Amino acid sequence: MIRKFVGAVASALAVLAGLWLMIAPWALGSQPENRDWTDITTSEFWTGLGVAVVGLVGAISFALAIYEDLVVRGAVVVKPRRVEPEPEIVPAAPPQASSAELAALLAPLVEALREDMNRTDRAGGEHRQNGRTTLVGVEENR
Numbered sequence: 001m002i003r004k005f006v007g008a009v010a011s012a013l014a015v016l017a018g019l020w021l022m023i024a025p026w027a028l029g030s031q032p033e034n035r036d037w038t039d040i041t042t043s044e045f046w047t048g049l050g051v052a053v054v055g056l057v058g059a060i061s062f063a064l065a066i067y068e069d070l071v072v073r074g075a076v077v078v079k080p081r082r083v084e085p086e087p088e089i090v091p092a093a094p095p096q097a098s099s100a101e102l103a104a105l106l107a108p109l110v111e112a113l114r115e116d117m118n119r120t121d122r123a124g125g126e127h128r129q130n131g132r133t134t135l136v137g138v139e140e141n142r
Helices: 002-027 039-073 097-117 135-140
Strands: none
Touching: 002 039
16 A cells, blocks of 8 residues: 555656656746747657656556555445436327317317408408407507
8 A cells, every 4th residue: 555655646746847847948047038949948848748647647547546445445435326227118108089080179279260360340450459459559559
């Protein structure tokens, strides 16, 4: 266990060293301002990036190894994943009414709507009435 902890600390220090290598040319002033990167800056930056990435991978690996060791020792209890049951497939209900029955039910409604649309004795010509006054007349009085 102590070896894994030491490895995690060393990996974290490698990440910090890599980050320092990446910013060192600007922090120490060896990179001139407003100019292209010098060869030294390019070398230090990409080397630092590589060291930081390797250190990060190492730190994550050691952290996972420590976690696994703690689970084996019983210091960390892993919560079991809740498996949700699959919903039961409900068969579709058989159609209650056929299309002929629905057409017979809707025929009086369609006929009433047709009569209402063809009625020509509306007050005010083309405007439809809702109660005593026309809807358009109410809007115009506001």
